[in-house]
Amino acid sequence: xxxxxxxxxxxxxxxxxxxxxxxxxxxxxxxxxxxxxxxxxxxxxxxxxxxxxxxxxxxxxxxxxxxxxxxxxxxxxxxxxxxxxxxxxxxxxxxxxxxxxxxxxxxxxxxxxxxxxxxxxxxxxxxxxxxxxxxxxxxxxxxxxxxxxxxxxxxxxxxxxxxxxxxxxxxxxxxxxxxxxxxxxxxxxxxxxxxxxxxxxxxxxxxxxxxxxxxxxxxxxxxxxxxxxxxxxxxxxxxxxxxxxxxxxxxxxxxxxxxxxxxxxxxxxxxxxxxxxxxxxxxxxxxxxxxxxxxxxxxxxxxxxxxxxxxxxxxxxxxxxxxxxxxxxxxxxxxxxxxxxxxxxxxxxxxxxxx
Numbered sequence: 468x469x470x471x472x473x474x475x476x477x478x479x480x481x482x483x484x485x486x487x488x489x490x491x492x493x494x495x496x497x498x499x500x501x502x503x504x505x506x507x508x509x510x511x512x513x514x515x516x517x518x519x520x521x522x523x524x525x526x527x528x529x530x531x532x533x534x535x536x537x538x539x540x541x542x543x544x545x546x547x548x549x550x551x552x553x554x555x556x557x558x559x560x561x562x563x564x565x566x567x568x569x570x571x572x573x574x575x576x577x578x579x580x581x582x583x584x585x586x587x588x589x590x591x592x593x594x595x596x597x598x599x600x601x602x603x604x605x606x607x608x609x610x611x612x613x614x615x616x617x618x619x620x621x622x623x624x625x626x627x628x629x630x631x632x633x634x635x636x637x638x639x640x641x642x643x644x645x646x647x648x649x650x651x652x653x654x655x656x657x658x659x660x661x662x663x664x665x666x667x668x669x670x671x672x673x674x675x676x677x678x679x680x681x682x683x684x685x686x687x688x689x690x691x692x693x694x695x696x697x698x699x700x701x702x703x704x705x706x707x708x709x710x711x712x713x714x715x716x717x718x719x720x721x722x723x724x725x726x727x728x729x730x731x732x733x734x735x736x737x738x739x740x741x742x743x744x745x746x747x748x749x750x751x752x753x754x755x756x757x758x759x760x761x762x763x764x765x766x767x768x769x770x771x772x773x774x775x776x777x778x779x780x781x782x783x784x785x786x787x788x789x790x791x792x793x794x795x796x797x798x799x800x801x802x803x804x805x806x807x808x809x810x811x812x813x814x815x816x817x818x819x820x821x822x
């Protein structure tokens with residue numbers, strides 16, 4: 468017999484629907500994972516906890532999830548994103564990290580999907596499996612977005628299946644990407660990043676506190692530092708780095724990455740569609756970024772699979788933006804896995820198999 472949604476159960480797979488700081492939140496949980504989703508704030512995944520090692524994989528900003536009553540003291544030219552950034556893993560849609568204009572609309576940092584309240588529907592609530600579907604309609608581009616999160620008993624893998632539909636009567640273009648932001652107990656000096664063979668690209672212009680030399684392209688993982696030294700991008704530096712960098716990774720045959728903490732013997736891996744998301748942005752804020760908004764406080768990294776970066780308008784010019792005719796739909800499935808007791812990672816296969 469099918470159990471009612473949110474039947475009271477504290478074993479196997481289970482769900483919790485609750486209000487936190489004035490937002491509807493849903494937690495998906497099994498023996499090894501606890502995943503917290505803020506439905507009213509972009510359906511952002513704010514927590515991804517590995518219970519056996521008590522390792523939180525995602526970064527939470529000091530301000531956390533802002534109350535609905537929060538009002539900024541003045542508007543930011545780049546949009547509202549930074550005022551409401553709680554950390555975690557959010558959708559970049561329909562724009563990336565650079566504000567732009569397209570088809571008469573202005574888009575701030577990372578678009579609007581992460582700023583909207585999403586509907587949540589319980590699809591399955593059984594000890595063997597739970598599934599929740601989140602959905603929203605964007606305001607500035609008529610796209611409907613659906614995101615299904617599924618967690619199975621005995622598995623340390625979250626399945627994320629997404630669908631975007633163009634509800635307009637014309638063609639539309641958009642930038643789509645994922646932005647999991649790592650910190651918590653997972654990211655610390657000595658952590659290791661594993662990706663398939665690819666090219667690492669540093670832009671011609673870099674922050675003044677960058678540790679990487681501007682204007683270079685090299686095979687992963689070695690690039691030049693600002694003093695000409697050889698830097699291994701796969702190794703997370705120490706707190707004394709005080710640096711702020713962004714690297715664009717391209718030309719990988721398979722879509723995956725794995726971030727491993729050797730001291731805790733635990734890691735996070737994401738498998739994604741490399742044809743849909745052929746770019747992987749690697750943002751590194753290792754206690755750099757003086758003044759607003761970072762004040763050299765944070766030790767954070769993000770790994771951002773996307774159709775292109777940094778903006779929708781630039782992607783349209785390059786022909787790399789995603790395009791849907793009226794009524795068309797695009798779909799994608801990602802798998803996020805927490806793994807343990809590996810010294811290095813060579814592949815991330817379908818089904819959360821990390822080896």
